[in-house]
Amino acid sequence: xxxxxxxxxxxxxxxxxxxxxxxxxxxxxxxxxxxxxxxxxxxxxxxxxxxxxxxxxxxxxxxxxxxxxxxxxxxxxxxxxxxxxxxxxxxxxxxxxxxxxxxxxxxxxxxxxxxxxxxxxxxxxxxxxxxxxxxxxxxxxxxxxxxxxxxxxxxxxxxxxxxxxxxxxxxxxxxxxxxxxxxxxxxxxxxxxxxxxxxxxxxxxxxxxxxxxxxxxxxxxxxxxxxxxxxxxxxxxxxxxxxxxxxxxxxxxxxxxxxxxxxxxxxxxxxxxxxxxxxxxxxxxxxxxxxxxxxxxxxxxxxxxxxxxxxxxxxxxxxxxxxxxxxxxxxxxxxxxxxxxxxxxxxxxxxxxxxxxxxxxxxxxxxxxxxxxxxxxxxx
Amino acid sequence: xxxxxxxxxxxxxxxxxxxxxxxxxxxxxxxxxxxxxxxxxxxxxxxxxxxxxxxxxxxxxxxxxxxxxxxxxxxxxxxxxxxxxxxxxx
Numbered sequence: 001x002x003x004x005x006x007x008x009x010x011x012x013x014x015x016x017x018x019x020x021x022x023x024x025x026x027x028x029x030x031x032x033x034x035x036x037x038x039x040x041x042x043x044x045x046x047x048x049x050x051x052x053x054x055x056x057x058x059x060x061x062x063x064x065x066x067x068x069x070x071x072x073x074x075x076x077x078x079x080x081x082x083x084x085x086x087x088x089x090x091x092x093x094x095x096x097x098x099x100x101x102x103x104x105x106x107x108x109x110x111x112x113x114x115x116x117x118x119x120x121x122x123x124x125x126x127x128x129x130x131x132x133x134x135x136x137x138x139x140x141x142x143x144x145x146x147x148x149x150x151x152x153x154x155x156x157x158x159x160x161x162x163x164x165x166x167x168x169x170x171x172x173x174x175x176x177x178x179x180x181x182x183x184x185x186x187x188x189x190x191x192x193x194x195x196x197x198x199x200x201x202x203x204x205x206x207x208x209x210x211x212x213x214x215x216x217x218x219x220x221x222x223x224x225x226x227x228x229x230x231x232x233x234x235x236x237x238x239x240x241x242x243x244x245x246x247x248x249x250x251x252x253x254x255x256x257x258x259x260x261x262x263x264x265x266x267x268x269x270x271x272x273x274x275x276x277x278x279x280x281x282x283x284x285x286x287x288x289x290x291x292x293x294x295x296x297x298x299x300x301x302x303x304x305x306x307x308x309x310x311x312x313x314x315x316x317x318x319x320x321x322x323x324x325x326x327x328x329x330x331x332x333x334x335x336x337x338x339x340x341x342x343x344x345x346x347x348x349x350x351x352x353x354x355x356x357x358x359x360x361x362x363x364x365x366x367x368x369x370x371x372x373x374x375x376x377x378x379x380x
Numbered sequence: 381x382x383x384x385x386x387x388x389x390x391x392x393x394x395x396x397x398x399x400x401x402x403x404x405x406x407x408x409x410x411x412x413x414x415x416x417x418x419x420x421x422x423x424x425x426x427x428x429x430x431x432x433x434x435x436x437x438x439x440x441x442x443x444x445x446x447x448x449x450x451x452x453x454x455x456x457x458x459x460x461x462x463x464x465x466x467x468x469x470x
Binding site: 026028060062065068070092094097098100102109115116117121122148149150151152157159160161202208209210212243245254341344345 | 419422423425426427428429430431432435439440442443444446447449450451452453454455456457458
């Protein structure tokens with residue numbers, strides 16, 4: 001009897017097992033989250049808070065060796081409200097050895113920070129460098145189509161990406177006068193017939209792929225609505241980026257250097273300032289720039305298991321917004337961090353950051369902000 | 381999990397040096413080709429810490445490889461070799 005049952009059992013098992021054969025199409029649910037604690041001192045005014053956990057599920061659907069869809073949702077508490085976002089949602093198809101087409105909403109290869117380094121489990125510090133993110137000058141994502149690919153040059157490698165997207169909208173000051181002249185890259189709806197055209201070329205000159213230099217450009221003829229005074233206000237942006245990651249035996253660890261310079265040039269236009277009920281026209285040379293460089297070191301060849309999980313990080317960044325704009329600003333920031341890696345995708349980051357800002361949203365004079373951060377990020 | 385990472389980061393060296401010299405087919409110019417293991421050590425560490433082969437099963441590696449090929453703009457040769465290494469070593 002037992003034998004019969006066993007016999008039946010094993011054949012049933014064998015059958016069930018067959019259904020676990022990989023299917024041609026594959027679906028993965030991945031993503032990341034982070035939480036933390038922050039203490040900020042802004043010109044003597046202190047605040048501290050635990051941060052609501054951020055949760056970003058990522059959906060990857062692979063239809064075949066060539067066709068794939070990727071999407072990331074973002075859930076975050078802003079104050080008491082749940083803020084949701086669609087970070088990206090795009091479909092990609094490998095056309096040939098050297099060319100893949102992507103369409104949808106995707107992260108823009110303008111430099112490397114937003115496309116490759118910003119997720120909390122990748123970014124070595126809890127904050128973004130100046131110039132990225134909210135009110136930043138570097139475009140992060142947009143809706144459009146893109147061609148990208150890579151070539152092996154027999155040791156060195158070259159990669160490229162070119163894209164056409166809806167492009168940014170200029171803030172004309174009618175809603176937020178203090179932001180007149182800023183480009184809004186987070187406005188995904190197309191406001192005019194003009195499209196933005198951009199691209200990046202990356203060169204990895206060394207055969208061990210340890211170094212990559214990249215140059216990016218982004219241009220549009222029009223950033224204003226079709227029927228507005230700002231229709232002919234164009235913009236040209238460019239960026240330079242560098243990445244160097246190498247395991248260095250005498251240093252007993254991995255050295256990781258990242259840097260990016262962004263420059264934004266928006267055509268000069270006239271904006272209006274309302275003073276005592278009278279509308280005063282004004283104009284300024286609309287040029288902004290930002291830069292960051294980061295050095296991190298992980299002693300992975302150290303004899304101590306504890307030391308192997310540690311990482312030391314330093315980052316400098318600066319941001320210059322146009323003189324004469326309501327959002328005129330010159331900021332410099334230093335950030336230092338000590339990270340403890342629990343796994344390749346989970347890290348506890350301790351950091352100290354000090355920012356000196358001259359000007360900024362309708363404030364004159366210099367503000368110094370010092371912050372202490374403890375963040376815990378995990379990818380899954 | 382922590383030990384996986386350490387294993388991954390510290391294993392990399394020996395794997396890389398052991399298998400670095402795989403000679404290409406005799407037809408061409410005796411170019412020394414890199415192994416998938418060596419490429420994994422060099423390429424997958426550029427943006428984030430490289431996952432170790434044991435972190436995912438073969439099916440997942442196929443999806444991840446296509447995702448990374450496009451996101452990181454890798455050459456077809458690089459990703460093909462790395463994918464077969466990851467699938468053979470997990």
